[in-house]
Amino acid sequence: PVDTRDATQARLRSLPAPITDVSRLCVCDLLVAQCDTNCCCDPDCSAQDFGLFTACSVPVVTGDSRLCSQKAAVYSLDVEANPPERIFKLIDQVNPSIFCIHATNYKQALYLKSPEIPTAENFDQLLDKFGGATFSAELDSWNLDTDAQNPPDANETSRYEYGVPVQTEDAFLRLPSPVVSSWCSDANPAGFLVNQATKCIRSVSVEKCDSVQALSMLFYINSSILASVFQVNITVQSIAVQSLNGTRSLVSSSDVLRLPMVLDELCINAVLGVNYHITYTDTGEIIGAAAAFVLGAISKEALSIEQSFEISFTQENTQPVPLSGNPGYVVGLPVRAGFQPQGYPFPAAFLFAALALSSNKHRQLTILQSTSSQDCLAAQGARAPVLFGYNMISGCKLRITAAMQCQPLAQTLLDVLKGQSFPEYVASFGNSQAQDVLDWVPITQLHISEQMISGTLQSSCQIPVSLGIEVKWTKYGSLVNPQARIVNVTATITTSTLKQLASGRERIIPITSSVVFTDISSPAEPSYKAWPTINIKLPFDFFYPFV
Amino acid sequence: LFSPWKGRTSEILSSLPLHILLYVNGIYYIFYFLATLAMIIYKSQVFSYPDDLLAPDLAVLFLMAILEVPRLYLGFKGNLTEAEAPLGLSLGLTVGSVVLCVYQLLWQTYVLQADVLLNAVLLSAYGLESGLKVTAIAAFVS
Numbered sequence: 015p016v017d018t019r020d021a022t023q024a025r026l027r028s029l030p031a032p033i034t035d036v037s038r039l040c041v042c043d044l045l046v047a048q049c050d051t052n053c054c055c056d057p058d059c060s061a062q063d064f065g066l067f068t069a070c071s072v073p074v075v076t077g078d079s080r081l082c083s084q085k086a087a088v089y090s091l092d093v094e095a096n097p098p099e100r101i102f103k104l105i106d107q108v109n110p111s112i113f114c115i116h117a118t119n120y121k122q123a124l125y126l127k128s129p130e131i132p133t134a135e136n137f138d139q140l141l142d143k144f145g146g147a148t149f150s151a152e153l154d155s156w157n158l159d160t161d162a163q164n165p166p167d168a169n170e171t172s173r174y175e176y177g178v179p180v181q182t183e184d185a186f187l188r189l190p191s192p193v194v195s196s197w198c199s200d201a202n203p204a205g206f207l208v209n210q211a212t213k214c215i216r217s218v219s220v221e222k223c224d225s226v227q228a229l230s231m232l233f234y235i236n237s238s239i240l241a242s243v244f245q246v247n248i249t250v251q252s253i254a255v256q257s258l259n260g261t262r263s264l265v266s267s268s269d270v271l272r273l274p275m276v277l278d279e280l281c282i283n284a285v286l287g288v289n290y291h292i293t294y295t296d297t298g299e300i301i302g303a304a305a306a307f308v309l310g311a312i313s314k315e316a317l318s319i320e321q322s323f324e325i326s327f328t329q330e331n332t333q334p335v336p337l338s339g340n341p342g343y344v345v346g347l348p349v350r351a352g353f354q355p356q357g358y359p360f361p362a363a364f365l366f367a368a369l370a371l372s373s374n375k376h377r378q379l380t381i382l383q384s385t386s387s388q389d390c391l392a393a394q395g396a397r398a399p400v401l402f403g404y405n406m407i408s409g410c411k412l413r414i415t416a417a418m419q420c421q422p423l424a425q426t427l428l429d430v431l432k433g434q435s436f437p438e439y440v441a442s443f444g445n446s447q448a449q450d451v452l453d454w455v456p457i458t459q460l461h462i463s464e465q466m467i468s469g470t471l472q473s474s475c476q477i478p479v480s481l482g483i484e485v486k487w488t489k490y491g492s493l494v495n496p497q498a499r500i501v502n503v504t505a506t507i508t509t510s511t512l513k514q515l516a517s518g519r520e521r522i523i524p525i526t527s528s529v530v531f532t533d534i535s536s537p538a539e540p541s542y543k544a545w546p547t548i549n550i551k552l553p554f555d556f557f558y559p560f561v
Numbered sequence: 562l563f564s565p566w567k568g569r570t571s572e573i574l575s576s577l578p579l580h581i582l583l584y585v586n587g588i589y590y591i592f593y594f595l596a597t598l599a600m601i602i603y604k605s606q607v608f609s610y611p612d613d614l615l616a617p618d619l620a621v622l623f624l625m626a627i628l629e630v631p632r633l634y635l636g637f638k639g640n641l642t643e644a645e646a647p648l649g650l651s652l653g654l655t656v657g658s659v660v661l662c663v664y665q666l667l668w669q670t671y672v673l674q675a676d677v678l679l680n681a682v683l684l685s686a687y688g689l690e691s692g693l694k695v696t697a698i699a700a701f702v703s
Contacts, residue, residue, distance in 0.1 A: 082674055113603070117672045123609055 029128055036075045036087040037104055054089035054100050065097030076107055078124045082114040083107070173298040179203035180292070180300070182237035183245065189290075189323050190214055190228065200228065204290070204325050206298075211324040220314045223281030228321075229274050231307055234288050241300035248290075251304035256286055258311055272309060279314045286310040290325040301330060332447075338402060339444020342490065342497025345403035349485070349500070351379040351437030351457075352448065379440060379503075380433050381483070382527045384408040390430050390525050397433050400483070400529050402444075402498065409526035416517040420475030423512070431481040431507070431527050440485075440503045457503045464510040476509035481527040489535040501534065574643045574700045579693040583636045586686050590629050593679050597622055597665070604671050614670045625661045628654055636694065645701050652694050659687050 033039050042053035049059035054070035069091065076086040086107040092099050118124065132140050174180065180187040186203035191212035193199040198214035216228055227233045231250070238245040253265040253272065258280075265272075272283040287308035294300050312319055338347035380397035390410035400406065412427070439454040446453035463476055484504045489496035515521060601618060604610055632654035639648030666672065666680040 112675045112678075113600075113673050115608075115671055116674050116677050117667075118670065119668055119672075120609075120614055120670045123671065 029131065032125060032128070034077070034125070036077065036085050037102075039075050039087070040072070041075070042072045054091065054102075055087070059100075061097070061099065064091070064100040067091055067098065067100075070100075078115070079107075080109065080115050081124070082109050082116050174206035174294070174300065175298065176207045177205045180206055181240045183240065184237055187237075187239060187290075187325075189325055190216075190321065191323070198228065198321060206300075207294075207327050209324075209326045211322070213320060213322045215318050215320050217318045218281070218284070218312055218316065220276060220279065220281045220312060220316075223274050223276050223284065223312065226274075229281070229284040229312075231271055231283075231285055231309070232273065234285065234307075235305055239292075239300055239303055246300055246303050248303045248305050251289075251291065251306045254306070254308045256308055256310040258313065262308065281312040283309050284312050284319070285321065286319065287322040288324075290323075292325065292327045293330050294327055295330055337445045338441070339498065341443040341445050342499055343402040343444040343487070345498075346401050347444065348399040349379045349402050350441035350444070350446065352439050352441070352454065353435075354438055379437060379483070381406055381529055382408050382410065382431060382433070382481075382525075384410060389413070391426065395434075400485075402485075402487075402500075403531055405528070405530050407526060407528040409524055411522050412525050413520055413522050414512070414515065415520045416515040420477065420512050424475065424477045424509075427478050427525060428507075431478055431525065432505075436505075440500055442500050443497070455500055455503055457505055460504060460506040462506055462508045464508060475512050477512045478507045478509045479523065479525055480508045482506045482508070483527075483529045485529065485531045486534045487531060488533070489538075493538045493540070496535075496538075574697070575640050576693055576697040576700070579640050579690070579697055580637070582686065582690050582693060583633055583640070586690060587633050589683070589686065590626075590633075593683055594622070594626050596679060597676070600673060600675060604673070608671055610670065618669055621661050621664055625658060625665075628658050628661070632658060636690070640697060643701050645698050648694055648698050648701070652691060652698075655687055655691055655694070659684065659691075662687065 040053065040055035040057070042050055043056045043058070044050055045058075047058055049063045050056050052067050052069060052071040053059065054064070054067065055072055055075065070089045073090060074086055074088050077084050084107055086105050088101075088103045088105055090101045090103075092101050115124075130136065130140060180203065188200050189202050189204040189210055189212060190198040190200050191202040191210070192214040193202070196215045198216045202212075204210065216226075218226060218229065223229065231253075235248040235250060238247045240246075250269065250271075254262045255265055256262045274281055274283045274285075285307060289306040289308075291304045291306070292300055293302035293304075308322075310319075338344060338350050343349070379400040381400050383396040383398035385392075385396055388411045390412045398406070398408070410430070414423075437457065439456055442453045442455050464479075482505070484502075484506070485500055486502040486504075487498050487500045490499040491497045601615070601622070605615055632651050635647040635651035635654070639645070639651055662680055662684050666677065666684070669676065
């Protein structure tokens with residue numbers, strides 16, 4: 015049995031022998047047991063198939079053309095005959111050049127090299143050679159260079175780059191997250207500047223309450239983050255206790271560590287959620303870390319609990335505003351919008367910040383969200399944020415009865431289309447700060463009346479039937495990394511006349527709202543560095559004493 | 562009149578054809594060496610020529626060149642002085658050159674058509690030379 019296994023292994027370890035006979039070689043024969051079209055060398059083709067061909071895709075099969083004399087298989091179609099038939103000829107091809115290869119003692123010269131089959135012995139060596147992005151003959155020298163850069167750890171941890179795992183004393187700052195299944199895996203490192211929020215399930219039991227590490231606060235604040243030359247301890251920002259029915263209450267003394275313990279058949283002080291807030295400088299150094307906990311109680315019957323984890327990074331001395339891009343807008347992130355305070359531009363710009371960023375729903379440009387009931391009047395308040403780059407259209411149906419009054423109806427529809435607080439300004443860049451007033455683009459509002467299109471002016475009641483927001487954006491910046499910048503936002507309200515209905519009758523009219531993003535980038539202009547000029551200036555007294 | 566040839570036969574044993582052949586061989590060898598070196602450079606650029614195969618080919622070529630110089634010198638000297646020893650030594654070196662020439666013809670990494678022509682001509686020259694040397698040695702000895 016051992017011998018046969020070695021034999022099979024030896025067979026597996028070598029590739030099948032390459033075919034070198036030109037009469038048996040056919041590169042266009044791709045389908046097994048089927049005739050390939052226009053493949054004259056395919057052995058699966060019958061005479062009827064040849065009759066349907068128009069040309070031979072592979073007319074000649076030869077070896078290396080530089081050989082002085084070699085066999086060549088020539089395939090051609092005889093279109094004169096009826097039906098057309100394939101002609102196969104084996105000829106001797108002669109290379110007339112005086113530098114043709116008469117003979118060669120180096121077998122691999124004329125054939126492709128057979129690759130080495132990886133085995134247990136040579137796997138590491140093959141991985142070293144071919145495992146990287148480049149196959150370099152000087153691979154050893156590269157390895158030496160990277161090894162030389164690894165020792166200075168202080169330089170590495172002082173500056174973090176986007177996505178690099180945040181290092182702590184023992185390993186990395188862990189953010190448990192579901193991997194493959196929904197069960198928590200503690201091996202997920204948190205990446206610098208990568209804001210993440212994960213939820214996962216952990217299996218628990220009340221008996222092992224105080225022994226399971228992942229339920230205790232200490233597990234999450236134990237290690238300190240390595241940053242520049244000192245270590246940053248994770249402080250406890252706040253503790254919220256969640257009761258069994260779900261209500262949460264903040265605990266006043268958040269510096270006392272609450273460890274899980276068994277009390278009355280319940281496991282209290284078990285960690286249900288952690289929210290990390292990391293503060294960093296603009297050079298990429300971490301200067302502060304705080305964790306906000308949600309502790310809860312696990313009852314005896316519970317076999318698993320859901321834990322939620324979040325990490326967010328804030329630059330020091332800035333407001334934690336979610337950016338939609340840095341600096342250009344990123345496709346898919348919400349378009350940021352805001353309001354101008356009273357008395358702009360003279361009062362201080364910080365008022366702008368306070369008003370614009372005061373509440374979540376005022377921060378974004380929103381559009382009517384279609385609901386399943388499709389009734390405009392019933393689904394008031396459902397808004398969807400406008401995401402940059404995504405053209406959206408939504409709508410609802412308005413049922414008009416004879417009893418409806420025009421003016422209130424028009425106002426209601428305007429609210430439905432524009433929402434409670436339609437912003438006045440849209441951020442030009444994804445990271446526009448509220449203080450920079452020039453970075454905000456005003457929304458131009460247009461009114462179009464359908465009656466004007468038809469030519470006749472009627473002063474009867476007009477109700478808005480559609481809102482179209484057109485966002486014009488351009489590519490800004492360098493050619494290799496263009497950033498999206500919003501240049502113009504126009505909101506067009508189209509109104510139409512409400513015709514009086516006979517009593518008892520009703521009409522259904524569609525109300526639509528849409529957002530369209532148009533790219534108005536002008537073609538890129540390459541700019542070149544100015545030619546260096548020779549700056550020669552003679553000193554003032556060069557011609558002394560003649561001048 | 563003082564005649565240095567009195568009392569001696571005026572027969573010159575030095576072989577004129579051998580002298581001519583050696584002379585032509587010298588000129589031809591210079592051309593052969595440069596041509597083969599150029600072709601090895603051409604082959605290394607155009608074909609896949611790993612270093613461990615290039616080294617023996619170059620070594621053989623330079624060894625042949627090193628052998629050729631004493632071989633021709635001894636041939637000339639032996640022929641002109643009508644001495645068998647240098648001629649015999651030259652014959653021995655010719656055998657070495659023939660072996661190296663056969664290597665170039667058959668066992669080189671890439672044997673081009675031009676290689677075949679050059680080496681065939683050189684081999685035939687060596688063969689003819691060897692024949693003439695043997696005849697000359699026989700003439701000198703007897």
